[in-house]
Amino acid sequence: MKTRSDNLAVLLAVVDSGSFSRAAEQLDVQVATVSKAVSRIEAELGTTLLARTTRRLELTEEGRHFVERVRQGLKLLEEAEEELDASQGKPRGRLRVDAASPFVLHQIVPIVSEFRAEFPAIELELTSSDGIIDLLEKRTDLAIRIGGLSDSSLHARALGQSPLHLVASPAYLAKRGVPQYPSELGLHQLLGFVSPASLNRWPLPGKPQVEPAIRVSSGETLRQLALAGNGIACLSNFMVAADLRAGALVKVLAQHQVDQPERQGVNAVYYRNSGLSKRIQAFLDFLQPRLSL
Secondary structure (H helix, E strand, C coil): CCCCHHHHHHHHHHHHHCCHHHHHHHHCCCHHHHHHHHHHHHHHHCCCCEEECCCCEEECHHHHHHHHHHHHHHHHHHHHHHHHHHHCCCCCEEEEEEECHHHHHHHHHHHHHHHHHHCCCEEEEEEECCCCCCCCCCCCCEEEEECCCCCCCEEEEEEEECCEEEEECHHHHHHHCCCCCHHHHHHCCEEEECCCHHHHECCCCCCCECCCCEEECCHHHHHHHHHCCCCEEEEEHHHHHHHHHHCCCEECCHHHCCCCHHHHEEEEEEECCCCCCHHHHHHHHHHHHHCCC
16 A cells, blocks of 8 residues: 555544644644655555645545545444454544534433433544535544435434424514414514425424524524514424523414424435444434434
8 A cells, every 4th residue: 555544534634624733733744745645645556636726725636535534434344443452442432423413402402411320431422513524524433314315325323203383482572472373473473494495394284484584503592582582383292392492482273283294304424334332232223312302
């Protein structure tokens, strides 16, 4: 083999971060070290992988093919190391988990301390992405996704269902009134998402596409807007159950609500070409019974 795995890891950091300086910061090394690693790979392969300009870095055609295969190869190497570690005792190693920020805050953060006590050799790395990410590109082991799944290259483990609720604060309803029928929503300030548009299709008869007065990119931002009395929002039960119990939010039009299963599923996904590693299985087995969906 011409190239070393540590140099290849540096190359991926450069590609994913978009610059030598950001890669050096992530890896906690000097920029010169990053530059030398990439140059060494190119010299060993006898080809240019990165086209460098004063403004940006861009993969060459050869670079794109090479990086794609490198990701797969390093993933296999990492899995082999994990299997060896697992055979010697409890799961160990880094576990990169990605989920929408509300799920991380309301479902994962509360169990982290207990999980770390049970599995101290697993190093958790949590990221929050409100959109769908490429697991390989983002070097993520596991993603928690809410709603329907479409990527056939991924394995999925169903974690449960989280019903949707139309909610508003008591202060907002006291000021604007409580709608009794879906047709009255036009008289109210509605809160929704920038994208995708399907998130603004509310679970009412006919599943109407609402036109929000305020649009946001994060479910947690939407929740905070509703708590602050800015209008009516449609949110998953796992986000607002505690608010409903405390009376900080109130259900609206519950008697008219219809099921919307395509938005209620909660799934853990990972790549089909990799087995469910011991650390991923340990995390899911620990998380699932503790979920409050």
